[in-house]
Amino acid sequence: MHPDVKKILVSEEEIQKKCTQLGQEITEAYRNYPQPPLLVALLKGSVPFLACLISRIELDIEYDFMDVSSYNGTESMGDVRILKDLGQSIKGRDILLVEDIVDTGRTIVEVGKMLKNKGANEIKVVTLLDKPSRRVVDAKADFVGFEIPNEFVIGFGLDYNEKYRNLNYVGVLKEEVFQGE
Ligand code: IMP
Numbered sequence: 001m002h003p004d005v006k007k008i009l010v011s012e013e014e015i016q017k018k019c020t021q022l023g024q025e026i027t028e029a030y031r032n033y034p035q036p037p038l039l040v041a042l043l044k045g046s047v048p049f050l051a052c053l054i055s056r057i058e059l060d061i062e063y064d065f066m067d068v069s070s071y072n073g074t075e076s077m078g079d080v081r082i083l084k085d086l087g088q089s090i091k092g093r094d095i096l097l098v099e100d101i102v103d104t105g106r107t108i109v110e111v112g113k114m115l116k117n118k119g120a121n122e123i124k125v126v127t128l129l130d131k132p133s134r135r136v137v138d139a140k141a142d143f144v145g146f147e148i149p150n151e152f153v154i155g156f157g158l159d160y161n162e163k164y165r166n167l168n169y170v171g172v173l174k175e176e177v178f179q180g181e
Contacts, residue, residue, distance in 0.1 A: 091119035
């Protein structure tokens with residue numbers, strides 16, 4: 001375990017198992033769609049989750065990336081801006097938005113609006129983690145890996161000031177790591 005981590009909330013094994021389960025659910029959900037969905041992954045946090053998930057989806061999916069982060073430190077901000085846009089037209093496409101965590105819910109609501117404005121058809125959301133107790137807007141993911149309590153978490157894509165994204169588990173940092181800032 002990394003020395004800055006207080007406890008592991010979701011282990012590597014649990015994440016891998018969940019990716020298999022979500023991959024099956026997504027495969028079933030989209031099986032009868034005229035065209036497989038385009039996965040839109042939000043940089044940078046959802047990259048490990050996307051990698052874990054895609055090999056378990058038994059459909060001819062495609063994926064693309066967007067970066068809309070306005071996130072700084074330990075609090076999610078309200079203002080969502082596009083830092084990197086999609087590389088293709090999504091007119092008429094069914095989109096599966098891939099998130100690392102749904103916290104206040106603002107990101108998926110705002111990105112959902114942006115995708116609709118670009119002409120997307122149906123938009124669904126898959127998230128590895130969900131903190132329902134933190135919601136400030138009405139937002140709900142269609143596929144959820146793990147519901148977690150209101151704690152700041154890092155690992156498996158999630159960062160604290162850009163660190164800890166490469167851990168293969170989701171954990172909680174020791175208090176002194178925040179105090180040392
Ligand atoms: P929302 O817009 O408040 O739902 O926040 C979504 C984004 O905030 C996520 O994609 C993360 O980048 C970030 N975030 C929210 N909670 C955490 C956390 O506990 N650890 C790391 N990043 C977080």
